[in-house]
Amino acid sequence: MKPVLTVKDDYIPQCDSCKTFGNKMCEHRTLGWGILRWAGEHFRSDWRYTRSQRRTILRWYEVDENGKFVYQTGTLQLAKGSGKGPFFATLAAVEFLGPVRFSHFDDDGRAVGKHPQEPWVQLFAVNQDQVKNVTLTLNSLFNQAAIAKYAMDPGIERWHARQTDGTFCLLEAKTASYRSAEGGRPSALFMDETWHWNESNNMVNVYHTATANAAKVGGRTLMATNAYIVGEDSIAERVHTAWQRQQDGKQRRTGMYYEARSADPTFDLEDEAQLREAIATAYGDCHWVNIDAIVDQCYSGVITRDEVLRKYLNLVTAAEDALVDPVAWDNCGVELELKRGDRIVIGLDGGESDDATAIVALRVNDSFFQPIAIWEKPDGPEGQLWRVDKEAVSETIDWIFANYRVVGFLSDTAYWETYVHQWNEKYQSRLDVKASGRSHVAYDMRGNQKEITEMNVALVGAIENGMVKHSGNYGLSRHVKNAKRRNNKYGTSFGKANRDSQYKVDAYAAALLAFIARTRLIASGKQSKPRTVGKLQTRGGF
Structure with a gap:
């Protein structure tokens, strides 16, 4: 079983020359x-990093041709018991005393490090037990020569030391609180178990305060977490959402590292052999993990299916009011793409400023979803006056009709009446299904609550039973997983977590409109074999 990875397993930073000659030990870009080498000299003799941990260090300390770090913030999302705490402790120790800032390139072009000008490492955890996971490792990590060399004074939650040039170094490990985060100037910031960090325990304020403190002095931030629960609005979820937007090209800043290793979600949880293989896949080279004990725990009847998936297989799971099981959605992912000439239907759900605007295509012959484009309000100051470029959306519609056989097109009318009328006039002769009695395109989602609800139930059932496919696009997947169940007199519909939620669902709405169009097409009997396809086309959100 192949793992699901956010970073290719064999990726190691290399300069162009080393890539050409296959030198995997390139020191020019990390x-x-x-x-x-520094850790090997200063940590106790029996400490060994695993291969995957060594790769993480090489990636996290990657620099560009000017010696600037490629990543300023990062997250390690790993399964429970995979050694996040001890590994975090070693990285904190390295930031405390090691050569973790770029100094210069030597005569051979190798990147050379130095210690920070003012080393101040802060490690935050939610509770005292999490702090202990880190401090126990720290207290036994350094060898005696290192303790003497750096005049180290270890404490319970604070460590003092001095570099050989006299620079004072401070490391703090503590339970997080808003007050404890105030006033710091950390050169390195570590945050543990961020799936527990939310509004209810005030950890969101801690996150904002601590990261702002680090940013003002150029400090770097690294987080560790188990797989989070969608909809809890934890820091882990917020950061993952931001990273997904980065992958979609929606973020101006791209200096975010995200490393996760999960089991392939298509395995059968009831099949013990498949479960064992999935667990082994999720843990990789964590040789200390007792797979027998984990299997026993999984089948004990004490923990839920969602806990098994999240804790031991590193799969993100859903909150109780989630519309779609994230694992079921991921199961439908395939390595396919639309091709020019494909026979498709499309759905458009449009916003103006706060809500997203999305166009999603559904191939008629195999129920394959692929977003054509998603326009979303940017984060931060640049989003304050943002409005969707409606002309760009209309140009994208023209591009779709020029490159595919579009036989159905449903667009919600809210905010888009003029454009919907124009599209209907221009393309109605090519469409095999009508959106309403007066238009081939105009579909009032508010006025069709009964059909929306019934088709929503049908689409969720199709997802859960693997009857649809999708391309794995981060934007569409985010919106699908953000959708919440909303009951009405007709059954279960969908919506955002709340009116002002930053977790948008517009791409799911567009996919649902495409699903309705295909359902109507099939019912009409106007199915036909697709024409010969041509070259792969991409646009917008890809």
Whole structure:
């Protein structure tokens, strides 16, 4: 079974020359090799990083041709018991005393590190037990020569030391609170178990305060978490959402590292052999993990299916009011793409400013979803006056009709009446299904609550039974997983978590409109074999 990875397993930073000659130990684009040597000299003799941990260090300390870090913030999303705490402790120790800032390129072009000007490492955890996971490792990590060399004074929650040039170094490990985060100037910031960090325990304020403190002095932030629960609005979920938007090209800043290793969600949980393989896949080279004990726990009847998936297989799971099981949606992912000439139907759900605007295509012959484009309000100051470019959306519609056999097109009318009328006039002769009695395109989602509800139930059932496919696009997947169940007199419909929620669902709405169009097409009997397809086309949100 192949793992699901956010970073390719064999990726190691390399300069162009080393890529050409296949040199995997390139030191020109990472401080990581020097850091690993430093750890080997100063940590106790029996400490060994696993291969995957070494790769993480090489990646996290990647620099560009100017010596600037490629990543300022990062997240490690790993299964429970995969050694996040001890690994975090070693990285904190490295930031405390090691050569973790770029100094110069030597005569051979290798990146050389130095210690920060004012080393101040802060490690935050939600409770004292999490702090202990880190401090127990720290207290036994350094060898005696290192303790003497750096005049180290270890404490319970604070460590003092001095570099050989006299620079004072401070490391703090503590339970997080808003007050404890105030006033810091950390050169490195570590945040543990961020799936527990939410509004209810005030950890969101801690996150904002601590990261702002780090940013003002150029400090770097690294987080560790188990798979989060969709809809709890934890820091882990917020950060993952931001990273997904980065992958979609929606973020101006791209200096975010996200490393996750999960089991393939298509395995059968009831099949013990498949479960064992999935667990082994999720844990990779964590040789200390007792797979027998985990299997026993999974079948104990004490923990739920969602806990098994989230804790031991590193799969994101749904909150109680989620519309779609994230694992079921991921199961429908395939390595396919639309091709020019494909026979498709499309759905458009449009917003103006706060809500997203999405166009999603559904191939008629195999129920394959692929978003054509998703326009979303940017985060931060640039989003304050943002409005969707409706002309760009209309041009995208023209592009779709020029490159595919579009036989159905449903567009919600809210905010888009003029454009919907124009599209209907222009393309109605090519469409085999009508959206309403007066238009081939105009579909009033508010006025069709009964059909929306019935088709929503049908689409969710199709997802859960693997009867649809999708391309794995981050934008569409985010919106599908954000959707919440909303009951009405006709059954179960969908909606956002609340009116002002930052977790948008517009691409799911567009997919549902496409699903309705295909359902009507099939019912009409106007199915036909697709014409010969041509070259792969991409647009907008890809």
